[in-house]
Amino acid sequence: MNYPDKNGKFGPYGGRFVPETIIPALDELAEAYASSKKDAKFHAELSSLLENYAGRPTPLYFAKNLSNKHRAKIYLKREDLLHTGAHKINNCLGQALIAKKMGKRRIIAETGAGQHGVASATVAALLGMECVVYMGTTDMERQAPNVLRMRLLGAEVRPVKTGTMTLKDAINEAIRDWITNIKTTHYLIGSAVGPHPYPVMVRDFQSVIGIETKKQIRKSEGRMPDYVLACVGGGSNSIGMFYPLLNEKSVRLIGVEAGGRGIGTKLHAATLSKGAPGVLHGSYSYLLQDKDGQVINTHSVSAGLDYPGVGPEHSYLKDTKRVKYATVTDDEALTAFGELTRTEGIIPALESSHAIAYIGKIAPKCGKNTVIIVCLSGRGDKDIAIINEKLKIEN
Amino acid sequence: MNFIDYFKKLKERREKALIPYFTALYPSKASFEKLAITAAESGADIIEIGLPFSDPLADGPVIQHSSQTALKNGFTIAKMFRSIAGLRVKTEIPFIIMTYLNPVLRYGANIFFTQCRKNGVNGMIIPDMIPEEDGPIRKEADKAGVAMIYLVAPTTPEKRMRLIASRTTGFIYAVSVTGVTGQRENIPAYLPAMVKKIRMVTDKPVCIGFGISTPEQAKAAVKYADGVIMGSAVVKITNPVVLKKFIKQVKSGIRITGSTQRYS
Numbered sequence: 302m303n304y305p306d307k308n309g310k311f312g313p314y315g316g317r318f319v320p321e322t323i324i325p326a327l328d329e330l331a332e333a334y335a336s337s338k339k340d341a342k343f344h345a346e347l348s349s350l351l352e353n354y355a356g357r358p359t360p361l362y363f364a365k366n367l368s369n370k371h372r373a374k375i376y377l378k379r380e381d382l383l384h385t386g387a388h389k390i391n392n393c394l395g396q397a398l399i400a401k402k403m404g405k406r407r408i409i410a411e412t413g414a415g416q417h418g419v420a421s422a423t424v425a426a427l428l429g430m431e432c433v434v435y436m437g438t439t440d441m442e443r444q445a446p447n448v449l450r451m452r453l454l455g456a457e458v459r460p461v462k463t464g465t466m467t468l469k470d471a472i473n474e475a476i477r478d479w480i481t482n483i484k485t486t487h488y489l490i491g492s493a494v495g496p497h498p499y500p501v502m503v504r505d506f507q508s509v510i511g512i513e514t515k516k517q518i519r520k521s522e523g524r525m526p527d528y529v530l531a532c533v534g535g536g537s538n539s540i541g542m543f544y545p546l547l548n549e550k551s552v553r554l555i556g557v558e559a560g561g562r563g564i565g566t567k568l569h570a571a572t573l574s575k576g577a578p579g580v581l582h583g584s585y586s587y588l589l590q591d592k593d594g595q596v597i598n599t600h601s602v603s604a605g606l607d608y609p610g611v612g613p614e615h616s617y618l619k620d621t622k623r624v625k626y627a628t629v630t631d632d633e634a635l636t637a638f639g640e641l642t643r644t645e646g647i648i649p650a651l652e653s654s655h656a657i658a659y660i661g662k663i664a665p666k667c668g669k670n671t672v673i674i675v676c677l678s679g680r681g682d683k684d685i686a687i688i689n690e691k692l693k694i695e696n
Numbered sequence: 697m698n699f700i701d702y703f704k705k706l707k708e709r710r711e712k713a714l715i716p717y718f719t720a721l722y723p724s725k726a727s728f729e730k731l732a733i734t735a736a737e738s739g740a741d742i743i744e745i746g747l748p749f750s751d752p753l754a755d756g757p758v759i760q761h762s763s764q765t766a767l768k769n770g771f772t773i774a775k776m777f778r779s780i781a782g783l784r785v786k787t788e789i790p791f792i793i794m795t796y797l798n799p800v801l802r803y804g805a806n807i808f809f810t811q812c813r814k815n816g817v818n819g820m821i822i823p824d825m826i827p828e829e830d831g832p833i834r835k836e837a838d839k840a841g842v843a844m845i846y847l848v849a850p851t852t853p854e855k856r857m858r859l860i861a862s863r864t865t866g867f868i869y870a871v872s873v874t875g876v877t878g879q880r881e882n883i884p885a886y887l888p889a890m891v892k893k894i895r896m897v898t899d900k901p902v903c904i905g906f907g908i909s910t911p912e913q914a915k916a917a918v919k920y921a922d923g924v925i926m927g928s929a930v931v932k933i934t935n936p937v938v939l940k941k942f943i944k945q946v947k948s949g950i951r952i953t954g955s956t957q958r959y960s
């Protein structure tokens with residue numbers, strides 16, 4: 302792929318739309334990232350941490366019961382088994398090593414589901430850095446276990462009470478902090494969003510998912526899969542899974558967005574399916590907005606998908622039609638959550654449950670030899686309170 | 697209108713520009729209009745009008761609050777232009793709109809700048825648009841004769857200062873702090889050196905903004921610059937009588953002092 306270009310453009314998308322104060326720091330980061338990419342020592346250090354600390358490679362698990370149920374061959378890429386419980390740690394380890402190299406002792410992060418906040422707090426503890434995490438108060442409530450985890454790890458969790466009090470507003474606050482403390486601080490963005498070089502850097506750190514998956518499926522099936530599914534919030538687990546597969550033309554890649562109460566209602570977070578290009582959080586990409594360019598409030602049962610923007614590379618992949626973007630409602634995701642839990646004994650994150658739910662939509666078109674891989678981006682321990690409330694679980 | 701000439705005339709009168717900021721249609725349409733006119737009649741030289749955006753990431757709590765309130769009260773870009781058209785009949789003071797890029801893009805840069813021209817908006821500040829990314833906007837602004845004002849930050853290296861200065865068709869907006877808009881205890885010690893650096897790369901006017909909230913701070917800040925922008929401190933004032941007093945007080949403190957005293 303010969304994108305992004307030197308300005309961080311994926312076709313028309315991406316770029317840098319941030320206040321001038323930040324631009325020199327982005328240049329510095331781009332430079333540090335470029336030199337790290339060529340640095341064997343950096344790669345060795347990162348690989349060692351990914352393997353010994355985070356637990357890579359993660360299994361590509363053949364889900365037999367689920368396969369029997371849907372009459373297809375279903376594999377799960379088990380990012381949920383990573384240390385801290387989601388794919389977010391892949392990116393956090395990479396960025397934290399770069400921050401260290403740049404001499405930044407303080408990291409800030411935003412978080413929705415709390416998984417990125419926990420992963421950031423974790424690497425900060427590991428590398429002896431100060432860590433501040435911004436989190437909307439709505440999300441602090443619905444993902445309370447992760448708030449406690451971050452605090453135990455020594456991070457300061459700053460509640461964000463502006464706007465919708467969710468991920469979007471947490472990013473606003475993190476950017477404001479960064480503008481203020483630009484000299485000492487690295488902003489550890491948790492998804493493939495933001496100004497250049499973040500989208501490409503985060504994608505590269507998450508690509509380990511797709512690279513491993515390719516090797517693993519070749520080994521178990523002797524061929525590439527027919528379908529690959531991943532949920533799309535900002536788009537980091539999905540781009541990490543998809544990017545290494547883009548050149549495998551026979552593989553159908555499907556990104557699953559949060560359909561909330563249905564994309565016919567106003568209560569969803571289906572940015573690529575229902576949005577139009579615009580600028581939010583430093584890059585040009587699809588955006589849920591009104592006719593005056595004001596960003597629209599989103600809804601999803603899943604805090605990690607409840608975001609009106611999306612990474613710019615996804616916008617490009619949508620326009621070029623290499624990836625198909627679809628939606629799954631809250632209820633469908635909750636059903637899939639229950640299904641995976643009881644058929645395979647795996648409790649998925651509500652985010653990942655959206656990708657799982659989409660199996661049901663393609664299975665009728667599949668034969669028993671159709672190979673479907675789903676990125677199980679995280680585990681669902683953080684969600685059990687919501688699930689309990691929504692599903693009124695009975696024994 | 698030509699900002700370079702406008703600043704030259706101010707200088708001839710031994711004055712520096714006072715540029716208060718008002719969030720459009722905040723706290724209400726009538727109050728906004730009354731406040732803007734009051735400022736114009738009390739000695740302000742340019743009025744900066746903030747077009748509220750849902751996600752104002754360069755703004756501190758005061759302007760965030762005023763933006764959110766205006767949006768909650770049903771702000772639209774069309775309503776803002778109607779209000780500005782009404783103001784334009786009452787005053788000749790230059791108007792500058794400050795907003796983020798997305799509302800302009802979504803409204804359509806062509807229509808937006810046409811509306812600016814028709815309703816008497818003279819300049820535009822878009823803090824999340826750097827010169828490298830200004831292509832489509834710049835074309836329409838130039839066509840409509842609306843001046844583009846770019847920001848220089850304390851972190852901006854000299855090479856970028858040159859680029860920014862060369863792109864500016866209004867004045868250079870020197871951001872006085874690494875931070876968002878809002879009040880500060882002190883103006884930073886590096887400010888004189890920063891403005892001096894800007895002066896070395898350009899002859900265009902330089903105004904200072906972000907964190908300037910008291911008459912004393914304004915006086916100290918303009919010592920080296922051609923004008924001062926006051927945002928959060930002004931937005932907080934919603935009483936025209938108080939505003940009138942404040943504007944007069946600030947303005948009287950920022951004249952060029954020296955032997956020739958034109959005003960008594």
Ligand SMILES: Cc1ncc(COP(=O)(O)O)c(C=O)c1O
Pocket residue numbers: 387388413414415416417491492493532533534535536537538539604605606650652653678679680
């Ligand atoms: C488990 C899990 N999956 C997915 C996401 C969505 O983010 P992204 O689209 O960047 O992978 C999150 C975000 O919080 C998450 O925690």
